[in-house]
Amino acid sequence: MKSIIYIGLLLLTLTSCQEDKGNYTYRNINEISVTGIAATKTVTQFSILGMSPVINQTMPVSADDLEYLWYVGKIDTLSQELNIQTPVNLYPDTYEAYFVVIQKSTGIFTKVPFKLVVESQLGQGLLVLSDLNGYANLAYWERSGEVVQDVYEKVNPGLHLGRNPYRVCYMFKGYSIPAFVTVMCHDEQGGCALNPVDFTKFKDYAELFYQTPDPLHPDGYGYSNYFNYDETAFGDLYNDFIINNGQLHERSTYVGWYQPAYAVDQDYRLSEYTFMGMMQYIFYDNEHSQFLQKTSWPPNSFSVVEVPEGYFRDLYLVYADRGFAGTDYPHYYCVFKEKTTSDHYFVEVLMSPSGFKPLKKEKIGFAVQEDMPFAVSFTTSAIFYGVGNELYCYDTGNGRSVSCYNEFGSGAEITALYLVPQYGESSQYPGETVLSAVKLFVGVSLPGQEREGSVFEFEVNLDNTLTFIRKKEHIAGKIVSMTWKY
Template sequence: MKKIITFLYLLILAYACYDDKGNYDYREINQISIQNIDSLVLCDQMDLLSIPVTLEGTQYSDSNRFTYMWEVNQKVVATTKDLNVYANFPLGINTARFVVTDKELGTKAFKNFRINVSSSTAGDGILVLSKYQGHAELSFKRLDREGSTFTPNYYEALTGNRLGTNPRKIHRCYIPEAANVNSGLKIETDQRLKCLSEETLVEIGENKYLDHNFFISRAMTLPPDITEFDVKACWHLTTSATTTSLGGYIFVIANDELWHDQRMAMPAYNVDLNMTFMQKASPWHGQLSPVMFLASLTGSGTQNYSSPELLYLFDESEGQFIYANVNSSAANRACSELGIYAGYSLLYGTHTASPNQAVAVLGNGSVYRMLYLKLPSKTSETAAVPFTVLADVIVPGEVINSGTSYYPMKNESYMFFATDNGLYRYNLRDLENGNAPGSQNRIMTLTDFGYNADDKITCMTVSRTEQEILLGISRYGEDTEGMGEELKGDVLVLDLKTMNMIRKYEGVAGYPVDLMVKYQKFLRDGKENGVDVSDVLYF
């Protein structure tokens, strides 16, 4: 009986399957094959990573019928068929995958691969410090490879952190220290000095800053408790950086006081010495301008500079120049012989190609004065070289103002400066005759290179061979915060002698604040041993 029931059950089941055979619509799934992605992709950090993809389907491979997603380290970096992104990924191996989804069926195809990222930042390059959407950012272009492109705003993309909100300057130190505790780049932002590696362009360690603790750890005496360290200005001066001798200074104006450290090292003999002095205020303890300069900076041999002694500053509260002896703990002294400039700030100061002759620019918001000064560079010269104002001229505000950038030639009496949309070349000898800079000294305007009249040169630098001049240009108009999504900060590279354009990089930064040619090796004039120009820079 049991066998009969089982037989009848199987018979009914077979009939049901036969009767329902035509009720299902069987459809073959389009199977996608992803081609042209290697299992290991090699690239340099910050370079443009391009991976063109070929799709092959068993039924169709029309790219419009799919959506795409590229992931690196479990983060979506692109949603296009082909990958074209800047490799702002950590150095070393990064896990990645490419996902293709059929819009109609929802089926997916995957390609897992790895990206091995190498450093592209250890060589020579251009750094642009800018303000983008209200915060500080950095852009970079390598100069050691032809055809390389700018990596705009790499810092936050690479680190996940903000650089700051009030960027001012980039500083370069060529003297390495143990464990690189005082790393080779300083970014002046938010009244602080953020330390970055000159090789990776990011921090060595988390939130590394050069502050009063750096000076205190190197000083022979301890100051009273310090609760803040508000940086107004910084200057790294390298005097030698050869295989046998390292020497240099770091000067910082913070809390309206001068802090400075001199380092002298001979690695082959395990010699490493420093002199550190702190909290050297004005004789009147007034407010210091964020500027410092020397009376002379002379070359020594084929590669080095002679060590300086007297550093000049300006007390805004008293309207007077002062000087500090950077090789001693002696108190800062007044230069009363240079006069009183009540209500003025020191906007710029520099030594010139002529020993013991310096230029200072003062401003009070409406009037701008250029002073040509004769100054001692050492205490032993104070009798023979008295403090003297050789010239004092009023400069029109449209020629020089608080936003002007400057560069004095190293071996000539000329100075370049940029104001608003114009670049000027001025012979400092004209100061001796009382001839102020004016429109007759303008050698180019941005309109010569296709810019609008309201575009501005916001910063500039010159290559160490003095063959090229680099201009940071803003197309933001009156917006100094770099708001909006579009990058409107450009870099224009010109031949310094002919003013012919070498390269124009558009949309590579926010509002440019400072730019630098980051050299990996210190060469005073870009010459190896002072003989042959060794710089090969692919602008």
């Protein structure tokens, strides 16, 4: 027993701590803490992220000895200022974000994590396509009145939409396909399609097709939802069309690509406009001055629409859109040019269950200029058009033109027109949506600044007069097209 005790004492002696005779110098450090940063910060895309944290120090040092860093993800720097005030060009999402304070002289730092929630700003509003410094450019005018310039470049740094912009279109959600915005350009790429939520690139224009057409030359876009069908949970039931280089390409609700909707041996060249209604899809062949109807059988072919002999002889379609019909079936208002002269004609056509029928043809009394912008009022019998810095209304009932507005500014030029309906709740039937107003947006070039494009907003009255509402000046380049984003 004594032997065991002696062995235990020996082991205790060998394993006991020895006296620490090292020479250490101890000093206090500056402990840094941060307050004033919420655990979650929610901000709207493209708006200003602003926060002013409070720095607490146990041994305060000068401001020159402190560095700051705000970042998201791995290392996507937002700011290097104490009080952050920076635009948020991130995609809508939830991010892990951090604020770091560093004392330069010691290397001591404090990192504060928080969640940054970026919400999409891009609800309903007007998309404005323009040519800015040789490139296609998109501006977005939100319904509340805020304008976001350079939408695409903000979320796609270093990229461009294309050159020689031609048209911007909103393409609705289908059963198996998302909604997207297509910017059409007359360049080698043809433009591209964008996600309408955050304006990231969705696809190149060429990727919209089952077979890439050659050449890539977008002309127009047409959309028609199925008659008497409501929107489904998966999107609208519809057919829509892209006209590329005068040839038709079709996409239905259940198909994700645009497919050739024509026989390769058919000789035609379509205008950019589509006539749709009563489950009919009709197009105008500018090559042979005739209307063609897409047939369901045989597939991928057209039949010539019968009209009074000589009615459209040697006529070239300049512009067409759905016009005022009252309680009748769809009416289309058209502007045609005679190929052998400088004469222009107004033509009104009806699309009814019994077929396609021209109703009126009369010579236009005003001079139609090349690239003249038009817009059709679908609540009154009128076509609006611009000449220089003056906006006119052509009354399709009496064939007369009157000036509507000319206060766009000295040297201004009207370059684009766009009409859009506005809906609201019925006062007579609560919960029911009804047409509340028709807005006319006028794209105007005001020379003298790099961003020459301005947009004026009007309400169309029932007597074809206009009520000025507001304007946004110098928000774009030379405006070529506008559309409403839903």
